[in-house]
Amino acid sequence: MECWILAALAGLLLLNVILCATTVRKKRRRQEWLRKQELLEKTGLWQETAAALESTFQRFLPAELLEMMGIQDSLAQPSDILEGQKELQAVILNGNIAGFQELIHDMETREVYRLVNQSLAFSIPVVFEKNGMISRFQDAGIEALFTNRMEEGLDAAISICEEMIKLGEWEKYKNFTIGLCYGRVSLGVVGYGTKLSVLTLSTYTGLGSFLQKSAPKYYARILAAGSYLEKVEGFEKNYNHRFLGLFYIRDIDSAEKIFDVFDGDEAGVRNRKRKTRMLFERGAGLFIDRQFAEARGYFIEVLKADRDDRAAREYVFLCDRYGGMSTEQAAKTGIYIESY
Incomplete structure (x- = not known):
């Protein structure tokens, strides 16, 4: 009888040891899992922070520039x-x-x-x-x-x-x-x-x-x-444009040809510029040659076809301004419509 009781007690003790060991292992595994989760959360937070910083930089400083x-x-x-x-x-x-x-x-x-x-x-x-x-x-x-x-x-x-x-x-x-x-x-x-x-x-x-x-x-x-x-x-072939005239660039002491690319204009304006392009460019060429009276005639024809053409109107004003000059004065007159 005593042997049976001792055996039972020994079995209970062994079972308790096993349960304790199992509990300890489970606790350790949970702690390890929690540690990994915390690490993952920190890593994720850092990744989010990095992404936010990168987004902020790119918002104000283009990545291409960097x-x-x-x-x-x-x-x-x-x-x-x-x-x-x-x-x-x-x-x-x-x-x-x-x-x-x-x-x-x-x-x-x-x-x-x-x-x-x-x-x-x-x-x-x-x-x-x-x-x-x-x-x-x-x-x-x-x-x-x-x-x-x-x-x-x-x-x-x-x-x-x-x-x-x-x-x-x-x-x-x-x-x-x-x-x-x-x-x-x-x-x-x-x-x-x-x-x-x-x-x-x-x-x-x-x-x-x-x-x-x-x-x-x-x-x-x-x-x-x-x-x-x-x-x-x-x-020349693929874009609608007209030669506008010469701008003087002070920093490089040089004339720059300027073009009006009218592919960006509304359809009505674009069509009118197509029709008057040759007249306009002929007038601009004569203006550069200081033949102001002849140039004025071409710009008047442009305005007859398109009275809204402010460039032609500006040229008429310049031709009137320079046309009254003597030959000697005209020779000294600039051929630029703008100076920068």
Whole structure:
């Protein structure tokens, strides 16, 4: 009897030991699982943080710009980014509403923000689609750079105008214009701490902006520098355009041929410019030769066909101004319609 009791007690003791060991193992496994979960959560949180930081950098500093400056790490320190700089040749596109400050003077604040956001909405996607990079925002517009194929900047300008026309809000966007040129640009980042922004330095970025602002005066939606367009393969054949005249560029002490690319105009304007192109360009050529009276006659014919042609009207004014000069005075007269 005693042996049976002792055996039973021994069995219970062994069972208790086994249960305790099992409980300990389960507890250890749970602790290990909890530790792994905590590690995974921390890893996930870090990944989310990294993604958020990368998104923030890309929002203000385009990834393409960072790569151009040799900065591959999206989590690079701001001090490292500030030291980056890049010189490159690029097509420069400036698109904006000419006279923006005057336009918004009597607008409600909400309307101004809507105008700006709508303008950016039909501009930015096109730039990305054409492999461009936004380098700056200003008023209701953008400055963009294109470093791949030459025609991408011009195609982007035309597509932006087409998207704008689709909105049908003519009064708001009638002075949305684009300037295009090509040249050397210095890219860099300026700021302090995490407050950083892109800065572009170049004579040509200023020229692009000047062309954009000058476009309404010359009845144009897109004004482009001839030194850029001569690099666009098939430009003469594939794009609707007219030679506008010569702009004088002080920084390089040189004349720049300027073209009105009217593929970005409304259909009616585009058709009228096609019909008067030969007359207009003949008049511009005579003006450059200082044959002001003859040039005036051609521009009058242009105005008979299209009385809204502000470029032809400007030429008539200049011809009247210079036409009364003596031969000697005329020889000293500039042949440029604008100076930058």
